[in-house]
Amino acid sequence: MLFFTQCFGAVLDLIHLRFQHYKAKRVFSAAGQLVCVVNPTHSLKYAPTRCAAVQASTEQGILPPCHHHEVVHDPQLVPCTCPLFSCPWEGHLEVVVSHLRQTHCINILQGAEIVFLATDMHLPAPTDWIIMHSCLGHQFLLVLRKQEKYEGHPQFFATMMLIGTPTQADNFTYRLELNRNQRRLKWEATPRSILECVDSVISDGDCLVLNTSLAQLFSDNGSLAIGIAITTSKVHSSEAEM
Amino acid sequence: MLFFTQCFGAVLDLIHLRFQHYKAKRVFSAAGQLVCVVNPTHSLKYAPTRCAAVQASTEQGILPPCHHHEVVHDPQLVPCTCPLFSCPWEGHLEVVVSHLRQTHCINILQGAEIVFLATDMHLPAPTDWIIMHSCLGHQFLLVLRKQEKYEGHPQFFATMMLIGTPTQADNFTYRLELNRNQRRLKWEATPRSILECVDSVISDGDCLVLNTSLAQLFSDNGSLAIGIAITTSKVHSSEAEM
Numbered sequence: 001m002l003f004f005t006q007c008f009g010a011v012l013d014l015i016h017l018r019f020q021h022y023k024a025k026r027v028f029s030a031a032g033q034l035v036c037v038v039n040p041t042h043s044l045k046y047a048p049t050r051c052a053a054v055q056a057s058t059e060q061g062i063l064p065p066c067h068h069h070e071v072v073h074d075p076q077l078v079p080c081t082c083p084l085f086s087c088p089w090e091g092h093l094e095v096v097v098s099h100l101r102q103t104h105c106i107n108i109l110q111g112a113e114i115v116f117l118a119t120d121m122h123l124p125a126p127t128d129w130i131i132m133h134s135c136l137g138h139q140f141l142l143v144l145r146k147q148e149k150y151e152g153h154p155q156f157f158a159t160m161m162l163i164g165t166p167t168q169a170d171n172f173t174y175r176l177e178l179n180r181n182q183r184r185l186k187w188e189a190t191p192r193s194i195l196e197c198v199d200s201v202i203s204d205g206d207c208l209v210l211n212t213s214l215a216q217l218f219s220d221n222g223s224l225a226i227g228i229a230i231t232t233s234k235v236h237s238s239e240a241e242m
Numbered sequence: 243m244l245f246f247t248q249c250f251g252a253v254l255d256l257i258h259l260r261f262q263h264y265k266a267k268r269v270f271s272a273a274g275q276l277v278c279v280v281n282p283t284h285s286l287k288y289a290p291t292r293c294a295a296v297q298a299s300t301e302q303g304i305l306p307p308c309h310h311h312e313v314v315h316d317p318q319l320v321p322c323t324c325p326l327f328s329c330p331w332e333g334h335l336e337v338v339v340s341h342l343r344q345t346h347c348i349n350i351l352q353g354a355e356i357v358f359l360a361t362d363m364h365l366p367a368p369t370d371w372i373i374m375h376s377c378l379g380h381q382f383l384l385v386l387r388k389q390e391k392y393e394g395h396p397q398f399f400a401t402m403m404l405i406g407t408p409t410q411a412d413n414f415t416y417r418l419e420l421n422r423n424q425r426r427l428k429w430e431a432t433p434r435s436i437l438e439c440v441d442s443v444i445s446d447g448d449c450l451v452l453n454t455s456l457a458q459l460f461s462d463n464g465s466l467a468i469g470i471a472i473t474t475s476k477v478h479s480s481e482a483e484m
Contacts, residue, residue, distance in 0.1 A: 150395050173424075182415075182475075183448075188426040205455030206425075213447030233424075 035115040035225075036107070038129045038144075078195060096163050096194065097139050100132060108132040108139065116226040118144050121219050125154040132163075135230050139163040140174070140191060142228060143198050156215050158187070158226060159198065159207035166193040170233075176208050177227040178218040185210075185218070190233065277357040277467075278349070280371045280386075320437065322346075338405050338436065339381050342374060350374040350381065358468040360386050363461050367396040374405075377472050381405040382416070382433060384470060385440050398457050400429070400468060401440065401449035408435040412475075418450050419469040420460040427452075427460070432475065 078096055080087035080103075089099055100106045109131060118129040129144040144158045158176055162169040169191050178185045187208035192201050201207055210218070218224055320338055322329035322345075331341055342348045351373060360371040371386040386400045400418055404411040411433050420427045429450035434443050443449055452460070460466060 150392050153392050153395075182432050184428070184430040186426070186428040190424050205453050206459060209451075209453055209456055211447050211451055214451060217448060 035117055036109050036131060037117045037119060038107075038131050040118065040120050040123050040127045040129050040146075093164065093194075097132065100141070106130050106132050106141075108134055110134050112136065112231075113227070113229045116142060116144070116228055118224045118226065119222065121146070121156075121215060121222050121224050133160075133228065133230070136172070136232060138168070138172070140172075140230060141194060141198075144224075144226070145198075145202060147202065149203075154212055156210040156212075156224075157202045157205075157207050158210075159201050160191045160228070160230075161194045161196070161198060161201075162191045163194045166195060169193040173231050173233040175227075175229045175231075177229075178210075178224070179227065180218045180220065180225075183217060185214075191230075276351060276353050276355075277359055278351050278373060279359045279361060280349075280373050282360065282362050282365050282369045282371050282388075335406065335436075339374065342383070348372055348374055348383075350376055352376050354378065354473075355469070355471045358384060358386070358470055360466045360468065361464065363388070363398075363457060363464055363466050375402075375470065375472070378414070378474060380410070380414070382414075382472060383436060383440075386466075386468070387440075387444060389444065391445075396454055398452040398454075398466075399444045399447075399449050400452075401443050402433045402470070402472075403436045403438070403440060403443075404433045405436050408437065411435040415473050415475040417469075417471045417473075419471075420452075420466070421469065422460045422462065422467075425459060427456075433472075 077090045078093050080089040080091075080096075080099065087103070089103065091099055097108070101108060111133075112135045114133060116129070116131060123146070125146040125148045127146045131142050133140040133142055139162075141161045141163060142158070143161070144156060146154050146156050148154045160174040160176070162172060172191055173188060174191050176187045185208075189206070192198075192206075215224060319332045320335050322331040322333075322338075322341065329345070331345065333341055339350070343350060353375075354377045356375060358371070358373060365388070367388040367390045369388045373384050375382040375384055381404075383403045383405060384400070385403070386398060388396050388398050390396050402416040402418070404414060414433055415430060416433050417428060417430045419429075427450075431448070434440075434448075457466060
């Protein structure tokens, strides 16, 4: 009897997942767009040592870019950039992707335009939804974070980081788009380099920010569909060269 | 001597205003767009009686549309919709525009696309920036409000209301766009009717919401340029008819 109940539950879950997938595709009607269902990860602890310097300066109202120079002796080495865990790993930029995939089980998706479907938006802060996105010959990390910047008032922050240097990041523009109920919200910016700290980008507020009420308006049955597009930005690269 | 100092100050103010106007035009590069410099109005008091019912229900977590039926006996009469003052005026929808212009000195601008340049963004909350916008045969009210929804954390809320009925409002789509420093934020929605209360739209969070940090990123020398465009939305009108 228990076996049949479990089977029935699994089938219901599959139907629900398929339905969510269909709805996200319908919202972003461009044919052929890849929809990726991303489950949340409740952040048990935020890296206390990794970004301590940044957090201290943020509290004082100063917001310098976090290049991790305080902890990385070899400037070619990058500490683990996954915002979820206080991971002691350090490595070269070229092996960050394989580390994130293997150690932190972060999925990687191909394609210039994808739909990121974050489930269970109601979960308490801090919670992260993370995916890697491969396109235009580079890998990007999309982080959606639910965080209480002001106690008792959780907000959602979404940003895209290039797994590359700041100079490489200047060559791209990313777009995040929410579209539901005759409302549309678009954020376009140059991605930050993963050498900068995701925590500092969020403290800075230099990303897509959603209040809980706005997130609810765009959510459908507890899931938030974010359309993502990455393009090269020739203007930005020429400006960076100047 | 004092006269010359005052003259010099006035000339400097004019140069500064001209410079701001030029910068806003440069940001929104579409030729021929009208730039309107909007000065803030510090809201000394919010209408305590007008929206009391809405505020009470908002505090309880219920957000019904505010149709003012509690205070308006004749459903054809509209109480004064200017969010700045607790104005006892009531009148028919057709004369709201002239009341707002004459009694509250709110400017009216023509054109499908305009740039709203709000000055002195640093002023403490509550502060409003208001303009009327005439296009497509109707008048719209743009309200930008700085408000402390959470004590000590001011936010900016921008919304557009049609000076007309909810059915008429369903025929339009408005777009607010911020564009600066390789960042772009766009909000598109159906305008609300002025018969609904602007306070409830803001409490609802069903508008463009900016944290102070994001507002600073888009501001230039204390002024925020918002590109506004209004279009007719055939889809919405056909949906409303169904």
